[in-house]
Amino acid sequence: MVMSEDRAEADGRLVGSDRVLALLIELARRPDGASLDDLAVALDSAKSTVHRALGSLTRSGLATRESLGRYSLGDEFLRLAFAYQESRPEAARVMPALRRLAERFGETAHYAVLEGGDVVYRAKVDPAVGSVRLSSSIGGRNPARVTGVGKAILAHQLSTTAQAMKWAREHPVEQRTPNTLTSDKRWAEDIARVREQGFAVDDQENDPGINCIAVRVVTPSGEGALSVSALAYRTPLSTLIDAVEEVRAVAASIV
Known part of the structure; x- marks a missing residue:
């Protein structure tokens, strides 16, 4: 039957x-x-x-x-997948900026957007030499709480500590590395710093040995964030922070 x-x-x-x-x-x-x-x-x-x-x-x-x-x-x-990705207006807009960042720092550059409690990577450029395998991939996801791109976007959306605490409680995260901010209070404090300084960092919170700096960007396609993800031993977080104005200038070039 x-x-x-x-x-x-x-x-x-x-x-x-x-x-x-x-x-x-x-x-x-x-x-x-x-x-x-x-x-x-x-x-x-x-x-x-x-x-x-x-x-x-x-x-x-x-x-x-x-x-x-x-x-x-x-x-x-x-x-079909690669042709679609390359033809998306969003990817076409951000790719020149990502190439500039990858060439400038010799590290991987990302563009990501927020979907629920995750970030989704829409574009990525690896350096010409010395690239390493990261947990990111085009179309892939990571918890927004543990990524620079996620925090850069959320700091704009969560305008108060109370809002950040509420969001954190609704989106708990596992201890991915020793540096992962699993405490809702500490994470909300971090978001307040991001809001104040205008950029976010991931201090080996998502992948051991990988740090990141990220800035929010707005394109005709919507809101997202641009980042440089680097090997901590090769490009320390302090080096990325010292160069944040360069990252901002590249982000501002996206039209």
């Missing part, structure tokens, strides 16, 4: 286009690829139904079947 889609949805099972989309997301989480068995377990679906969904994705080029029966995202998916 075939279960109707309405019944399947009521039971919490993936059906039709939902299954295809869930499969696409699952493949994106597996850069090394995954077998049919792995995907069926991850989606809690029969192998035959997952295989049909994979057929739809592979025919469109959004997935590819590799050796040993493993599946991964296809080149067409990557082409």
